[in-house]
Amino acid sequence: MASITEVARLAGVSTATASRVLSAADYPVSVATRERVLEAATQLDYVPNALARGLLKSRVPVVGVIVHDITDPYFSEVVRGVEDEAAAVGYLVITCSSERDADRERSYIRLLRSVRAAAVVFAGSGLADAAHDAEMERHLAAMRADGAAVVHLSPHARGEPEVGVDNAAGIAAMVGELVALGHRRIAYLAGPGGLYVARERRAGVERGLRGARIPIDARLMIETTFDRAGGADGIDQLLAGGRPFTAILCANDLLALGALERLAAAGIAVPEQVSVAGVDDIAFAALTAPSLSTVRLPLRELGRRGFAHAVRQLGGERPRRQVLPTELVMRDSTGRAPARALPAGLRPAATRRPAKGAA
Amino acid sequence: MASITEVARLAGVSTATASRVLSAADYPVSVATRERVLEAATQLDYVPNALARGLLKSRVPVVGVIVHDITDPYFSEVVRGVEDEAAAVGYLVITCSSERDADRERSYIRLLRSVRAAAVVFAGSGLADAAHDAEMERHLAAMRADGAAVVHLSPHARGEPEVGVDNAAGIAAMVGELVALGHRRIAYLAGPGGLYVARERRAGVERGLRGARIPIDARLMIETTFDRAGGADGIDQLLAGGRPFTAILCANDLLALGALERLAAAGIAVPEQVSVAGVDDIAFAALTAPSLSTVRLPLRELGRRGFAHAVRQLGGERPRRQVLPTELVMRDSTGRAPARALPAGLRPAATRRPAKGAA
DNA sequence: CTGAAAGCGCTTACAG
DNA sequence: CTGAAAGCGCTTACAG
Numbered sequence: 001m002a003s004i005t006e007v008a009r010l011a012g013v014s015t016a017t018a019s020r021v022l023s024a025a026d027y028p029v030s031v032a033t034r035e036r037v038l039e040a041a042t043q044l045d046y047v048p049n050a051l052a053r054g055l056l057k058s059r060v061p062v063v064g065v066i067v068h069d070i071t072d073p074y075f076s077e078v079v080r081g082v083e084d085e086a087a088a089v090g091y092l093v094i095t096c097s098s099e100r101d102a103d104r105e106r107s108y109i110r111l112l113r114s115v116r117a118a119a120v121v122f123a124g125s126g127l128a129d130a131a132h133d134a135e136m137e138r139h140l141a142a143m144r145a146d147g148a149a150v151v152h153l154s155p156h157a158r159g160e161p162e163v164g165v166d167n168a169a170g171i172a173a174m175v176g177e178l179v180a181l182g183h184r185r186i187a188y189l190a191g192p193g194g195l196y197v198a199r200e201r202r203a204g205v206e207r208g209l210r211g212a213r214i215p216i217d218a219r220l221m222i223e224t225t226f227d228r229a230g231g232a233d234g235i236d237q238l239l240a241g242g243r244p245f246t247a248i249l250c251a252n253d254l255l256a257l258g259a260l261e262r263l264a265a266a267g268i269a270v271p272e273q274v275s276v277a278g279v280d281d282i283a284f285a286a287l288t289a290p291s292l293s294t295v296r297l298p299l300r301e302l303g304r305r306g307f308a309h310a311v312r313q314l315g316g317e318r319p320r321r322q323v324l325p326t327e328l329v330m331r332d333s334t335g336r337a338p339a340r341a342l343p344a345g346l347r348p349a350a351t352r353r354p355a356k357g358a359a
Numbered sequence: 360m361a362s363i364t365e366v367a368r369l370a371g372v373s374t375a376t377a378s379r380v381l382s383a384a385d386y387p388v389s390v391a392t393r394e395r396v397l398e399a400a401t402q403l404d405y406v407p408n409a410l411a412r413g414l415l416k417s418r419v420p421v422v423g424v425i426v427h428d429i430t431d432p433y434f435s436e437v438v439r440g441v442e443d444e445a446a447a448v449g450y451l452v453i454t455c456s457s458e459r460d461a462d463r464e465r466s467y468i469r470l471l472r473s474v475r476a477a478a479v480v481f482a483g484s485g486l487a488d489a490a491h492d493a494e495m496e497r498h499l500a501a502m503r504a505d506g507a508a509v510v511h512l513s514p515h516a517r518g519e520p521e522v523g524v525d526n527a528a529g530i531a532a533m534v535g536e537l538v539a540l541g542h543r544r545i546a547y548l549a550g551p552g553g554l555y556v557a558r559e560r561r562a563g564v565e566r567g568l569r570g571a572r573i574p575i576d577a578r579l580m581i582e583t584t585f586d587r588a589g590g591a592d593g594i595d596q597l598l599a600g601g602r603p604f605t606a607i608l609c610a611n612d613l614l615a616l617g618a619l620e621r622l623a624a625a626g627i628a629v630p631e632q633v634s635v636a637g638v639d640d641i642a643f644a645a646l647t648a649p650s651l652s653t654v655r656l657p658l659r660e661l662g663r664r665g666f667a668h669a670v671r672q673l674g675g676e677r678p679r680r681q682v683l684p685t686e687l688v689m690r691d692s693t694g695r696a697p698a699r700a701l702p703a704g705l706r707p708a709a710t711r712r713p714a715k716g717a718a
Numbered sequence: 719c720t721g722a723a724a725g726c727g728c729t730t731a732c733a734g
Numbered sequence: 735c736t737g738a739a740a741g742c743g744c745t746t747a748c749a750g
Binding site: 362363364374375378379382383407408409410411412413414415416 | 727
Binding site: 372373374375376379386387388389392411413414415416417 | 735736737739741742743744
């Protein structure tokens with residue numbers, strides 16, 4: 001690959017001059033010289049070496065995005081947002097699926113530091129773990145000290161995200177909507193208790209319940225993982241638990257999908273016997289049967305804004321925190337509360353359930 | 360951030376020695392010296408500068424993956440496979456959503472070259488376009504000349520992929536399965552005619568049909584985009600076309616999802632009135648109602664093998680081409696052929712359709 | 719408006 | 735087993 005030296009030679013100028021026309025946007029160079037350099041560059045198919053430049057600036061136009069799993073539609077949507085914005089300014093995006101594993105996260109951060117990524121955005125929420133947090137804080141401090149931008153899109157140990165979403169308000173609104181439909185016994189599949197975003201959403205549910213003067217029944221609040229399997233498990237626990245409920249709110253759509261599947265398998269009609277709702281509005285939420293009512297999060301926009309925030313940081317600004325609005329999307333999985341609450345209202349055929357034992 | 364110079368100084372050795380213990384895996388260094396260097400490195404939280412190293416080797420441990428859209432579950436799955444394998448050897452993966460747009464693809468390749476990515480894997484299929492192909496070939500030749508690895512996971516202008524899947528065999532098998540279920544009038548939503556993978560799949564369908572001695576009816580072969588909207592459009596065209604059919608095979612699952620939605624909206628029962636099948640087996644294929652019969656492609660494995668192939672290329676090997684097997688997954692969207700074929704068998708209520716006009 | 723030269727942080731012959 | 739030195743491809747004061 002041709003280097004700037006070769007371009008300079010072909011154009012009959014010094015590398016300094018070549019560099020100035022090729023990268024310093026507004027450095028004064030005579031028109032004739034400029035043209036000769038440009039001509040030489042295209043002739044040699046010159047592609048600037050970002051490593052050499054990065055070595056000088058100790059920063060390369062690359063942003064790392066730490067996600068739980070790029071395969072999870074929540075995260076691929078956020079990454080796409082980052083990518084759209086990044087592409088516009090010539091940045092490349094590195095995807096890091098950490099599986100919320102401290103070791104993987106650590107090693108990704110290290111690699112990102114080693115390539116001198118200009119920015120890192122944490123798309124997912126932090127997992128409460130003091131030791132890991134402390135170490136992560138050290139890494140991030142080092143990155144920042146080196147001039148890199150760090151942006152969070154979800155709550156974490158070190159506080160609120162630079163660009164986020166009002167999880168609590170969104171889900172509280174959904175509680176309100178369910179209450180308006182006549183539901184008073186609302187079960188909640190809460191996601192992992194250690195995840196900050198899950199805590200925030202749970203707080204929103206409790207706020208919504210309190211707002212409707214509905215006492216919080218701890219036995220209807222189930223901790224789960226954050227995937228479809230968690231949704232199925234949650235349903236099993238609720239049915240086994242024996243506490244009546246007419247609606248199931250899920251801390252995210254994946255949980256709701258799992259719940260819907262499990263409910264269908266048990267022959268329980270949605271929304272006739274139970275209403276189900278989620279949070280996120282991933283692409284597939286509109287395609288389930290019945291289609292899923294959910295709290296829409298502006299995922300792609302979150303990614304876009306997150307990257308834009310990083311760019312501003314890099315530019316020396318101290319951009320202000322942003323909270324993007326959520327939106328209720330009521331589809332077919334929610335309806336008026338039935339006369340008889342589950343699990344008492346279960347049809348005999350559906351009472352079969354795993355022998356896990358009741359609470 | 361501490362440099363190797365500082366580590367060397369703290370350890371009381373030359374940078375050459377420090378470099379040798381820190382990176383040259385098996386260079387002979389006395390145990391005592393080695394320990395002092397390692398000690399100094401951890402004490403200073405030394406993170407090697409991949410840019411400096413990359414500048415020397417003119418290659419950085421980073422792989423770019425060109426996808427159509429990271430948000431498409433097909434591609435996020437492949438990317439995850441690449442990532443899993445890459446993480447194991449300390450490589451980072453850069454995601455490039457090109458939207459199959461020549462300009463975006465071009466600019467991504469340029470950026471990838473500028474950061475001296477060690478490898479680039481093309482996850483998606485090429486789009487037939489002579490001018491673009493020629494330019495791409497130039498870029499790739501330049502990358503290869505510079506020692507970078509280039510791997511394709513799908514057919515393209517320059518031929519067969521280094522690691523691929525037998526698209527034609529997979530879909531031909533699905534045709535066979537439908538024939539076994541009594542279908543003889545099989546419609547096909549073919550995807551974009553310009554896409555090599557779509558051509559390959561179409562050839563598979565035709566092969567399957569010929570194998571069953573079923574004449575190919577061009578009016579049942581519909582060109583579409585490769586997304587849900589294309590599936591819906593395809594259904595509209597088939598219904599408007601008036602040619603009888605009892606099954607609809609789709610060139611990918613996204614198309615099948617769109618078809619399923621449109622069919623449901625039209626009140627047509629699947630599989631009672633029509634069978635529907637796809638290709639890919641994306642995660643959601645199991646969750647549709649009815650669940651989708653499809654040709655499973657080992658997407659994650661494709662990504663893994665693709666990256667492994669690149670690594671071998673980088674190691675100077677000339678690894679052989681691989682074709683991964685596909686697998687038929689029959690779920691609930693396919694069944695025995697009905698007595699009356701669509702669209703003649705349509706219930707009156709479902710004949711309403713867009714005023715697009717018939718073929 | 720232009721150029722000579724130093725230096726970013728590494729690795730690697732070359733010499734000892 | 736260890737070190738001095740050159741050089742990868744850029745950018746940027748500094749001088750003119």
